[in-house]
Every structure is written in structure tokens, then in C-alpha cells.
Amino acid sequence: MRPYAYVRAHDVEGAVATLAEAPNAAFLAGGTNLVDLMKLGVETPDVLVDVRRLTSDRVEDLEDGGLRVGAAVPNSVLAADRKVRTRYPALSQALLAGASGQLRNLATTGGNLLQRTRCVYFYDTTTPCNKREPGSGCSAIDGHNKNHAILGSSEHCVATHPSDMAVAMAALDAFVNVLGPDGDRRIPIEDLHRLPGDEPQRDTILEHCELITSVDLPPLRFLSNSKYRKVRERASYAFALVSVAAALDVEDGVVRDIRIALGGVAHKPWRATKAEETLRGEPASEENFRAAAEIELEDAESLRDNAFKLPLARNVMVRTLLELSEER
Amino acid sequence: MGQHKGWLRKGRIVDAEITLRVDGAERRLTVDTRTTLLDALRERLGITSPKKGCDHGQCGACTLLLDGRRVNSCLALAVAYDGSEIITAEGLAENGQLHPLQRAFVEHDGYQCGYCTPGQIVSALGMLDEAEAGWPSHVTEDLNVEEIVLDDEEIRERMSGNLCRCAAYANIVPAIREVSDR
Numbered sequence: 001m002r003p004y005a006y007v008r009a010h011d012v013e014g015a016v017a018t019l020a021e022a023p024n025a026a027f028l029a030g031g032t033n034l035v036d037l038m039k040l041g042v043e044t045p046d047v048l049v050d051v052r053r054l055t056s057d058r059v060e061d062l063e064d065g066g067l068r069v070g071a072a073v074p075n076s077v078l079a080a081d082r083k084v085r086t087r088y089p090a091l092s093q094a095l096l097a098g099a100s101g102q103l104r105n106l107a108t109t110g111g112n113l114l115q116r117t118r119c120v121y122f123y124d125t126t127t128p129c130n131k132r133e134p135g136s137g138c139s140a141i142d143g144h145n146k147n148h149a150i151l152g153s154s155e156h157c158v159a160t161h162p163s164d165m166a167v168a169m170a171a172l173d174a175f176v177n178v179l180g181p182d183g184d185r186r187i188p189i190e191d192l193h194r195l196p197g198d199e200p201q202r203d204t205i206l207e208h209c210e211l212i213t214s215v216d217l218p219p220l221r222f223l224s225n226s227k228y229r230k231v232r233e234r235a236s237y238a239f240a241l242v243s244v245a246a247a248l249d250v251e252d253g254v255v256r257d258i259r260i261a262l263g264g265v266a267h268k269p270w271r272a273t274k275a276e277e278t279l280r281g282e283p284a285s286e287e288n289f290r291a292a293a294e295i296e297l298e299d300a301e302s303l304r305d306n307a308f309k310l311p312l313a314r315n316v317m318v319r320t321l322l323e324l325s326e327e328r
Numbered sequence: 329m330g331q332h333k334g335w336l337r338k339g340r341i342v343d344a345e346i347t348l349r350v351d352g353a354e355r356r357l358t359v360d361t362r363t364t365l366l367d368a369l370r371e372r373l374g375i376t377s378p379k380k381g382c383d384h385g386q387c388g389a390c391t392l393l394l395d396g397r398r399v400n401s402c403l404a405l406a407v408a409y410d411g412s413e414i415i416t417a418e419g420l421a422e423n424g425q426l427h428p429l430q431r432a433f434v435e436h437d438g439y440q441c442g443y444c445t446p447g448q449i450v451s452a453l454g455m456l457d458e459a460e461a462g463w464p465s466h467v468t469e470d471l472n473v474e475e476i477v478l479d480d481e482e483i484r485e486r487m488s489g490n491l492c493r494c495a496a497y498a499n500i501v502p503a504i505r506e507v508s509d510r
Contacts, residue, residue: 001362003342003360003362004342004362005342005361006344006361006405006407028405028408031403031404031408032385032400032403035364035403035404035405036384036385036403039383039384048361050408052408076397076463079463079464080458080461080462080463080464082472085464085471085472086472089471092471096464096465096468100488100490101454101455101458101486101488101489102385102391102399102454102489103385103399103403103489105394105398105399105454106399106400106403106404235485235488236466236484237489
């Protein structure tokens with residue numbers, strides 16, 4: 001591992017200021033992804049600014065009836081939080097479907113959002129990768145790409161975002177609170193992660209020195225009827241091939257409101273807005289769910305090894321929505 | 329690159345003095361900032377029960393209790409956990425008596441080569457506390473359940489972060505279950 005300075009700032013403002021003057025510095029929280037990437041030489045910061053003890057590690061009620069999750073809340077604690085379990089079950093389920101018990105205890109809310117792709121070529125420093133080394137090429141487009149994107153990719157990158165938690169948060173319409181040198185800003189989670197375009201090295205819209213301080217979950221009652229379904233190659237402790245987070249509000253058999261997000265299919269948690277629009281105001285039937293899923297996937301394109309993701313994404317969407325409509 | 333050298337020159341450098349409380353004893357040491365908790369214990373303090381399997385957070389052989397919670401010590405930088413309380417498998421025996429989990433692993437033959445065993449046992453200890461606290465798992469049917477019942481399926485799911493390449497799982501699960509059922 002390359003040598004680096006370890007800095008523990010006094011407060012979040014100090015941490016942000018430190019990164020503002022150090023272009024190769026990085027924030028450190030749980031470290032479950034960053035430390036691994038540093039061992040592999042994929043990430044090579046010269047300064048680590050430890051923010052784990054600086055941001056909040058609490059889940060608190062907001063005045064509007066929502067919840068604020070501190071950036072330092074461990075994934076395990078967030079999954080077990082009683083309010084989250086009751087009001088946002090998809091979020092608990094997503095967290096519990098990710099990683100292992102040990103990793104969930106170390107990993108934080110802010111860090112989970114900022115974890116990097118698990119594309120094998122990104123991790124293998126002997127191969128070209130535009131995300132790791134812009135301009136070097138993409139090894140996955142014509143390589144082993146079973147785990148790669150079917151939506152929103154570019155000729156420069158076909159990687160997927162690996163987080164389960166972020167997919168649930170996308171379906172729950174969360175907001176990410178960020179501190180920068182000029183103060184706070186509040187980002188709809190859908191806008192946090194970006195599609196690769198011609199800058200696949202940038203996973204998010206955050207500036208170098210911006211720090212995630214918390215995530216807000218909105219006070220929408222029907223989010224208590226939400227669910228996360230994940231398909232993976234092992235029963236436990238594996239990244240998603242495809243996952244679906246959804247929330248459904250049905251009255252008299254008609255879809256009043258709906259949220260759907262897909263994981264494992266794109267460079268970011270994929271909010272299925274086309275499917276949502278198709279279903280709003282329509283009868284909550286299997287037929288309609290399938291039609292909506294197919295509309296969402298109209299533009300999906302498969303690579304050599306991942307054509308299975310198209311029917312899989314459709315079927316998991318349909319099954320998840322069916323379960324949510326039956327459980328009401 | 330200029331910044332890189334600048335930071336290192338400023339003296340916030342690559343060595344840090346830390347204190348860890350390991351299995352009840354206070355240990356002071358100077359570590360390179362790149363040192364993981366796992367390497368600090370094994371290479372610097374001679375505490376070798378946490379094992380280095382994959383060194384990438386995938387196998388669980390390095391599991392220890394960090395301030396009461398099970399973690400992968402290969403991904404935790406020692407400098408970031410200055411002042412922490414650490415429990416390893418070596419610290420579980422009391423008055424010369426093996427911990428009930430250790431006894432159960434012996435009785436049920438919960439290993440073959442034994443390399444993953446200290447990590448399995450510490451992980452099981454942390455896992456039992458999590459279940460006691462009512463934390464659900466991926467296989468818990470009712471997310472809002474008050475009391476967790478640790479059946480074989482629950483134990484398997486909750487222990488999935490500990491690999492055993494000898495595949496002694498068929499004996500590890502009953503060993504843990506015997507202790508959890510008490």
C-alpha cells in the first residue's frame with residue numbers, strides 16, 4: 001500500500017477544509033471498500049481524513065415525520081432500527097441482503113453510498129479500465145460481463161453500482177445531505193449517482209471535498225408497504241445480479257402511488273420512472289405489472305454474458321409488485 | 329504529487345502511537361498508518377488467533393470483537409481504532425475454562441484444519457449478541473419480530489461471513505445451536 005498521512009479532523013467543517021486543500025486525499029469511514037481498494041492499488045490517496053467519529057451515528061425523527069440517518073450509522077444498526085423496520089422495510093431488507101454480519105458492523109451509511117463498483121476489471125490493475133484509469137479502455141465490454149449493466153451504460157463503461165442500500169433509498173425517495181466548502185446542500189438520491197457517459201471515473205455528482213453528513217427518509221405513509229428482493233448466485237453474502245426495491249399504495253385495486261428502483265442493472269440505482277408512470281391510476285394486476293416492467297426495459301441492451309438480466313429484471317419487478325399488492 | 333509530499337512533510341506522517349485494550353490488557357504500540365488491526369495484533373503484539381485468510385474481508389478468519397461488535401480486522405486500520413476494546417478467541421476462556429462456544433466446537437467437531445475456527449467462534453459470539461438484541465436477518469420472516477429464534481437457517485445466514493474451506497459447516501451449525509439454545 002502507498003504511504004499516506006492519517007488525519008483526524010476536529011469537526012466536519014475541518015474535514016471538508018482538509019480535503020479542499022489536498023486533491024489526492026480521501027475521507028475514511030468504515031473502510032470496508034476503501035481499505036480493500038488501497039491494498040489492491042486501485043485507490044492511492046496520500047491523505048486519509050477519518051470522518052467516522054465526526055458525523056452522526058444516530059437515527060432521528062424529523063419534524064416532518066421522516067427520519068434522518070447519520071452518515072456514520074453502521075449498516076447493521078440501521079437495518080435493525082425499529083422505526084426503519086416498520087416505516088421503511090425495504091431499507092432494512094436491502095441492508096440485511098448485503099455483505100456479511102461483520103462487514104455490516106463496520107460499514108457506514110455514507111460509505112455504503114460511495115462504495116465503488118465490483119467490476120473485476122476495475123479491481124485488476126493489470127487490465128484497462130476507464131473508471132480506474134480514464135482513457136485506458138473498457139475490458140468488460142468485450143470481456144466477462146455477466147454482472148454488468150443493461151441500462152444506461154456507455155461505450156466507456158458498463159459497470160454496475162453494487163449497493164443494495166442505495167437501491168432501497170432510491171425507491172424511498174431519500175435525500176442526501178452533503179457538506180461542502182460553501183455550506184450544505186440537499187441532493188435527491190436519484191441525482192447523487194451518475195451514469196458513466198464519458199466520465200466513468202465519476203460515480204457521483206459530489207465534488208472532491210464534499211462530505212455526506214446524513215440521509216433523510218421522507219414521511220410518506222405508503223413506504224411502510226415496501227419490499228426489497230435480491231437475486232444472487234449464492235443464498236447469502238453475494239452481490240446482486242438483479243434486485244428490486246418497490247413501494248406500493250393500492251386502493252380498491254387501483255395503484256394510487258408507486259416507487260420502483262432496480263439494482264445490478266446500471267451504473268447507478270435505476271429508478272424505474274417509466275414503469276411507475278405506466279402504473280399510476282391503473283389496476284394493480286399481474287398483467288399491468290408485466291406490461292410496465294417491459295416498458296421500463298424497452299431500452300435495455302444486453303452484453304455477451306448478461307442477456308439473462310432482462311427477463312430476470314422483468315420477473316423480479318412483477319413478483320415484487322404482486323407480493324406488495326397481495327399483502328395489503 | 330506535490331501535495332502528497334507536502335502532507336507527508338508536515339509531519340502527520342506514517343507512524344502513529346496508539347493504545348488498544350486487547351483481551352483485557354492495555355497495549356501501547358507505534359504503527360505505520362497502513363497497518364490493519366489484524367496485522368497489528370499478529371505481527372506486532374504476537375496475538376495470532378485472528379487469522380489472515382483472504383485479507384480482503386471475504387473469509388471472516390480475522391473476525392474479532394471491536395468495542396463489542398464482530399468485524400473483519402483485515403479491513404480496519406489500527407490507527408483509526410486507537411483506544412478501542414478488542415476481544416479475540418484467545419481472550420474467551422475464563423479461569424482456565426474454555427468458553428461454552430469453544431467447548432461446543434470441540435464436542436461437535438466443528439472444524440477440520442482449524443484455521444477458520446477462532447474467527448468462527450468470535451463471530452458466533454458477536455452473532456449471539458446481535459440475535460439477543462433482536463436484530464433481524466435476511467431470513468427472518470417477520471422483520472418486526474420481538475424475539476429472534478435461532479434455527480439452523482438463521483445461524484447459517486448470520487454466519488455466512490465466515491467461510492470454512494474444509495466445509496465443516498454441518499458441525500459448526502449444531503455447535504452454535506447448542507449454545508444458543510441454552
